[in-house]
Amino acid sequence: QVTLKESGPVLVKPTETLTLTCTVSGFSLSNPRMGVTWIRQPPGKALEWLAHIFSGGEKSYTKSLRSRLTISKDTSKSQVVLAMTNMDPADTGTYYCARTLDYGSGREAFDIWGPGTMVTVSS
Amino acid sequence: DIQMTQSPSSLSASVGDSVTITCRASQSITTYLNWYQQKPGKAPNLLVYGASSLQSGVPSRFSGAGSGTDFTLTISSLQPEDFATYYCQQSYTTPRVTFGPGTKVDF
Numbered sequence: 731q732v733t734l735k736e737s738g739p740v741l742v743k744p745t746e747t748l749t750l751t752c753t754v755s756g757f758s759l760s761n762p763r764m765g766v767t768w769i770r771q772p773p774g775k776a777l778e779w780l781a782h783i784f785s786g787g788e789k790s791y792t793k794s795l796r797s798r799l800t801i802s803k804d805t806s807k808s809q810v811v812l813a814m815t816n817m818d819p820a821d822t823g824t825y826y827c828a829r830t831l832d833y834g835s836g837r838e839a840f841d842i843w844g845p846g847t848m849v850t851v852s853s
Numbered sequence: 854d855i856q857m858t859q860s861p862s863s864l865s866a867s868v869g870d871s872v873t874i875t876c877r878a879s880q881s882i883t884t885y886l887n888w889y890q891q892k893p894g895k896a897p898n899l900l901v902y903g904a905s906s907l908q909s910g911v912p913s914r915f916s917g918a919g920s921g922t923d924f925t926l927t928i929s930s931l932q933p934e935d936f937a938t939y940y941c942q943q944s945y946t947t948p949r950v951t952f953g954p955g956t957k958v959d960f
């Protein structure tokens with residue numbers, strides 16, 4: 731059974747760095763057909779793609795937050811970590827990690843999601 | 854960046870109704886379009902990938918269609934568990950993808 735689960739602080743202060751961990755099971759982070767993505771959702775709003783890490787370790791970030799984000803992985807621990815610096819109340823929301831699956835012919839989708847972790851930024 | 858729009862933003866329907874949600878991309882994305890269902894307090898769930906391929910385990914009353922810039926998600930006979938918010942997402946520029954703003958389906 732494939733699962734992902736996010737963990738990290740529930741509350742962070744403005745200007746602090748948020749570090750979230752996604753622990754996966756049921757698949758390998760080195761599988762060439764799979765990657766892991768972080769997506770967030772402010773309360774009552776739409777989904778926003780943040781960052782992605784490929785099986786080979788290549789990384790990609792959303793342009794608007796590139797300077798604040800770092801994604802990394804530890805394949806032996808089956809974990810993907812997202813760090814976001816200089817947190818602001820506008821960063822409050824639910825943060826999800828999801829598996830990206832390549833279905834072939836260039837078709838990719840987020841087929842399995844973690845339950846999400848709610849992060850509040852407040853002093 | 855490719856922008857995604859959805860219409861309507863919300864709709865009211867009844868059990869048994871046929872419902873169609875539209876998603877439009879700001880440029881052609883061929884068939885690199887996915888649909889997700891999200892219920893309150895839950896993570897999104899993949900329904901359709903590649904514009905028209907049903908994800909394993911998803912009921913056949915869900916169907917996706919379209920190519921280029923215009924896409925639809927149809928629920929042929931709405932069930933109580935289908936009341937949720939639906940998002941489209943383009944994967945043409947993967948991994949840098951974008952989501953639509955969502956369509957809420959309620960009573």
